Amino acid sequence: MSKEITSRATDYSQWYNDLILKGELADYSAVRGCMVIKPYGFALWEHMRDALDKMFKDTGHVNAYFPLFVPKSLFEAEEKNAEGFAKECAIVTHYRLKADPAKPGKLMVDPEAKLEEELVIRPTSEAIIWNTYKDWIQSYRDLPILVNQWANVVRWEMRTRLFLRTAEFLWQEGHTAHATKQEAIEEAEKMLHVYADFAENWMAVPVIKGVKSANERFAGAEDTYCIEALMQDGKALQAGTSHFLGQNFAKAFDVKFSDKENKLEYVWATSWGVSTRLIGALVMAHSDDQGLILPPRIAPTQVVIVPIYKGDEQKAQIDARVQAIMSELKALGIRVKYDDNDNARPGWKFAEYEMKGVPVRLAIGARDLEKNVVEVARRDTKEKNVVSLDGIAGYVNNLLTEIQQFMFDKAKAYRDANITPANSWEEFEKLLDEKGGFISAHWDGTPETEEAIKEKTKATIRCIPLDNPQEEGKCIFSGKPSVQRVLFARAY
RNA sequence: CGGGAGGUAGUUCAGCCCGGUAGAAUACCUGGUUUGGGACCAGGGGGUCGCAGGUUCGAAUCCUGUCCUCCCGACCA
Numbered sequence A: 001m002s003k004e005i006t007s008r009a010t011d012y013s014q015w016y017n018d019l020i021l022k023g024e025l026a027d028y029s030a031v032r033g034c035m036v037i038k039p040y041g042f043a044l045w046e047h048m049r050d051a052l053d054k055m056f057k058d059t060g061h062v063n064a065y066f067p068l069f070v071p072k073s074l075f076e077a078e079e080k081n082a083e084g085f086a087k088e089c090a091i092v093t094h095y096r097l098k099a100d101p102a103k104p105g106k107l108m109v110d111p112e113a114k115l116e117e118e119l120v121i122r123p124t125s126e127a128i129i130w131n132t133y134k135d136w137i138q139s140y141r142d143l144p145i146l147v148n149q150w151a152n153v154v155r156w157e158m159r160t161r162l163f164l165r166t167a168e169f170l171w172q173e174g175h176t177a178h179a180t181k182q183e184a185i186e187e188a189e190k191m192l193h194v195y196a197d198f199a200e201n202w203m204a205v206p207v208i209k210g211v212k213s214a215n216e217r218f219a220g221a222e223d224t225y226c227i228e229a230l231m232q233d234g235k236a237l238q239a240g241t242s243h244f245l246g247q248n249f250a251k252a253f254d255v256k257f258s259d260k261e262n263k264l265e266y267v268w269a270t271s272w273g274v275s276t277r278l279i280g281a282l283v284m285a286h287s288d289d290q291g292l293i294l295p296p297r298i299a300p301t302q303v304v305i306v307p308i309y310k311g312d313e314q315k316a317q318i319d320a321r322v323q324a325i326m327s328e329l330k331a332l333g334i335r336v337k338y339d340d341n342d343n344a345r346p347g348w349k350f351a352e353y354e355m356k357g358v359p360v361r362l363a364i365g366a367r368d369l370e371k372n373v374v375e376v377a378r379r380d381t382k383e384k385n386v387v388s389l390d391g392i393a394g395y396v397n398n399l400l401t402e403i404q405q406f407m408f409d410k411a412k413a414y415r416d417a418n419i420t421p422a423n424s425w426e427e428f429e430k431l432l433d434e435k436g437g438f439i440s441a442h443w444d445g446t447p448e449t450e451e452a453i454k455e456k457t458k459a460t461i462r463c464i465p466l467d468n469p470q471e472e473g474k475c476i477f478s479g480k481p482s483v484q485r486v487l488f489a490r491a492y
Numbered sequence B: 001c002g003g004g005a006g007g008u009a010g011u012u013c014a015g016c017c018c019g020g021u022a023g024a025a026u027a028c029c030u031g032g033u034u035u036g037g038g039a040c041c042a043g044g045g046g047g048u049c050g051c052a053g054g055u056u057c058g059a060a061u062c063c064u065g066u067c068c069u070c071c072c073g074a075c076c077a
Helices: A012-022 A039-058 A077-084 A124-134 A181-199 A248-252 A275-288 A311-331 A346-353 A365-370 A392-417 A424-433 A447-457
Strands: A027-028 A035-037 A069-071 A089-095 A096-098 A107-109 A113-121 A145-154 A168-178 A208-211 A224-232 A236-246 A256-258 A264-266 A267-275 A303-308 A336-338 A360-365 A373-378 A382-389 A419-421 A438-442 A460-465 A469-473 A481-489
Touching: A012 A027, A012 A365, A035 A039, A039 A145, A039 A168, A039 A181, A039 A275, A077 A124, A077 A460, A113 A275, A113 A438, A124 A145, A124 A168, A124 A248, A168 A181, A181 A208, A181 A236, A181 A267, A224 A275, A224 A392, A224 A460, A224 A481, A236 A275, A248 A267, A248 A360, A267 A275, A275 A392, A303 A311, A311 A336, A311 A360, A311 A365, A311 A392, A336 A346, A346 A360, A360 A365, A360 A392, A365 A373, A373 A392, A382 A392, A392 A419, A424 A438, A438 A469, A447 A460
Parallel strands: A303 A336, A303 A360, A419 A438
Antiparallel strands: A027 A035, A069 A113, A089 A113, A096 A107, A145 A168, A168 A267, A208 A224, A208 A460, A224 A236, A236 A267, A256 A264, A360 A373, A373 A382, A438 A481, A460 A481, A469 A481
16 A cells, blocks of 8 residues: 655645544444544554543542433533534434345334334434433532543544544533533533643643633533634644533433532532644644654554564564663553564554654664664654664653643743734735734624624634733724634635 | 545556557565665465346446545534
8 A cells, every 4th residue: 555645735634634544543434424433543552541530530520421322301401502413413213124135135114113202323322311310419518520421422524534523422421410511611611721731731722711702602601711722723622611501401301419508599500611623722732744743642553663674584583672771661651563574564564653653763774783772763843863772761751741831831932933913804804814823813703704704714712811911992893892812714 | 425546466556539358566475695774585375346127249447326434625522
């Protein structure tokens, strides 16, 4: 198979697809809009999942699991949520197939096996979870409930893209219940900070924390907090959301508790989620025309060692030395792979691991053994250095830390250079078309204006940053008074 | 759902216009030589040409229908 990657400049979409497919993160499947996550891609997801899971547990959350199917009557209980998702739901209507009398060897849906009530395949789990919480909550002593679920969900999107928008995807969804509004808001904000911490410190993707405008808010939420990242083509990507749900779901599912004064109150709620879409963000934030570039902290393989030898004798000597190096690296908790596959030559391996984004490569041959050195190549900058084998594990460990930091700094410098203020409509349109990125501009605060801007330019308000400085100004579009700038961008 | 492209070997594709019973590269298998940036030689296996009809002596090729995929757009918590 040809392993050539379309360059970003030639066709950004094709470049992205090439990276996913040739980097072996995922494949297309026989199912419309659904992808197969390959072992390498899934290993990446596992590292992300494990890091997040620990962060959730450290903030007091526990995991549980709720059903894939949501009876239609439950699904429609919270009207705004149901309405928001209605047009992208997959629905189970029957529970049996039978032999098709008209087509030998073929099956047909058994019309006798129609369900009394249709089952919606969850696009999100608020409904089934709040229906359950009703049974769990009687008193303020039952609160808070801090539950997370790792699950798959289905959203029947019209158009799909690998990782960014697939019909079925993997995610986590936290669903919490609280006695007070204040506590729920604090929870939603806390989880937003957890997401930002993960994105920046693990994925090396800088994000802007903010609040969504009413138009972009989650269906059924009072407030949607989000982290927004910037991709290399100047488009924004929503990387995670955390919602303050008010008492909307408690009211829809009649979830009340007795407070200390024995007064019945509706429960306050949050939900928050990130998905395999983060992998799309990771790919587009860092990679180049040679392939993936993965940040060390979540790279499935952090270090690959490639032997270079002539004959079995040299191979045996290298093997022995490499085993010792591997032990040292593993002792420091480094994920290392020794690729001594004899069917592929070194050059092929170099290209292959660059494609797959392995952060550090060690190449070691007979001439290195003689000098007690090794060639160390880093994926992000393509730098190569010959380094002494004495203390190599410590050297590599430091290098991994350095790469992690360098990747973040680079992405942040790019992101910061692409937040541009616009002070007139002409400037706004020009920036969108010629530069892209986030555009910081005054907005009169109305949904109508946001909609009109979207209509004209395809740009939406990505977020109103947290702790946004208040500043008198005039709306870029309507000219009406504005109290602050907000961030606009074209988005995925 | 509108526009475009496409479905032929594991993969990428040629063949189709002008019908004659399927080909390249790569990957794979065997043996050998190789190994510091995608090795080479020799031999070998592998395809109901998306599916269903039709025209024809004969269909990957022509006609009709249908399913699916990708890209652009609309939509997208």
